[in-house]
Amino acid sequence: MAWKNLTQRSLADALLIDHDALKELDAVHELIDWSRIEKQLSGIHSKKQGEKAWPPLVMFKALLLQSWYKLSDPALEKQLARDLLFRRFTGLDIAESIPDHSTFWRFRQTLEKLCLMDGLLSEINRQLSDQGLYIKSGEVSIVDASVIEAKNCRPNKNKQGETTQDPEANWNVKAGSDGKRKSTYGYKAHMNVDEDGFIKSTDYTAGNVHDSNCFTGLLSGNEAAVYADSAYQSQVHTQWLEGRHIDNRLIKRAYRNRPLDNKAKQFNRIHSGVRCTVERVFGVLKQHYGMAKARYLGIDRNRTRFELMCVAHNLKRGLSIQQASCA
Numbered sequence: 001m002a003w004k005n006l007t008q009r010s011l012a013d014a015l016l017i018d019h020d021a022l023k024e025l026d027a028v029h030e031l032i033d034w035s036r037i038e039k040q041l042s043g044i045h046s047k048k049q050g051e052k053a054w055p056p057l058v059m060f061k062a063l064l065l066q067s068w069y070k071l072s073d074p075a076l077e078k079q080l081a082r083d084l085l086f087r088r089f090t091g092l093d094i095a096e097s098i099p100d101h102s103t104f105w106r107f108r109q110t111l112e113k114l115c116l117m118d119g120l121l122s123e124i125n126r127q128l129s130d131q132g133l134y135i136k137s138g139e140v141s142i143v144d145a146s147v148i149e150a151k152n153c154r155p156n157k158n159k160q161g162e163t164t165q166d167p168e169a170n171w172n173v174k175a176g177s178d179g180k181r182k183s184t185y186g187y188k189a190h191m192n193v194d195e196d197g198f199i200k201s202t203d204y205t206a207g208n209v210h211d212s213n214c215f216t217g218l219l220s221g222n223e224a225a226v227y228a229d230s231a232y233q234s235q236v237h238t239q240w241l242e243g244r245h246i247d248n249r250l251i252k253r254a255y256r257n258r259p260l261d262n263k264a265k266q267f268n269r270i271h272s273g274v275r276c277t278v279e280r281v282f283g284v285l286k287q288h289y290g291m292a293k294a295r296y297l298g299i300d301r302n303r304t305r306f307e308l309m310c311v312a313h314n315l316k317r318g319l320s321i322q323q324a325s326c327a
Helices: 026-031 034-040 056-068 073-082 084-090 101-113 117-130 211-218 235-243 262-288 299-326
Strands: 140-149 170-175 181-193 199-206 225-228 247-250
Touching (some): 026 299, 034 056, 034 117, 056 101, 056 299, 073 101, 101 299, 117 199, 181 211, 181 299, 199 299, 211 235, 225 262, 235 247, 262 299
Parallel strands (some): 140 225
Antiparallel strands (some): 140 181
């Protein structure tokens, strides 16, 4: 199926009152060459036969808005119908109809099926790097993971006596800051960020997967140094980093009857200040993007939602650094 033609503006758009409130997302829009993003999405609905579909770039921009404003699919449909700011960002004419919530659902599944999200995150990072906002030379990697509660996390049963828990999630048990063990049924988001808080790579697993299992998969092998907490400390990881001449700045761990000496404590104090950058990124995603709780059932759908959040976060982070440098 071909794409709908949305390039021609109607008379209704020309009659809109010019107001700063309609331009709040213009800076984000101008930060990126969207034609390069459209090229990445060019394989979606590219058949000439069949009913014309919504342009993939319009749908992708709508999903970015969904991440920035923490909207469900039905809420995104409603907001796109009545909000001129949303229409301006996506390029939808005021007289144009809008996609319904099921269309957003299917488009997200298409991104998931075609495995496009890694490429889209890389393209955004490349463009930010070209503008000097994302520094690749001599970069460091800061790795961590965070637990996400499943949409259906309680062990309830339906009328047929079957459990309603998300079957692809699992239990995560960890000690809290108060020393008590906390159990969460859900997933785990794994992330690699740089010193400026840009997300470089991600992974998404069931909650019972240990953080360290995703460590090397998040790294490029070309980093100058790697930071992570003591959960990632192991002989295997030490050898992996040494073999690639990467500075090992993983927080050192104390063992029973083997407390940390003063040198190790000093090492941890020095590098904890850098490592906490990834904690701030997780905090932003949980507070402002709704990452704390899964919205869908199944790992693949929730992974795609998380990856869209990461792209949306990097766009806003790039804009923030650009504005700070121009101030």
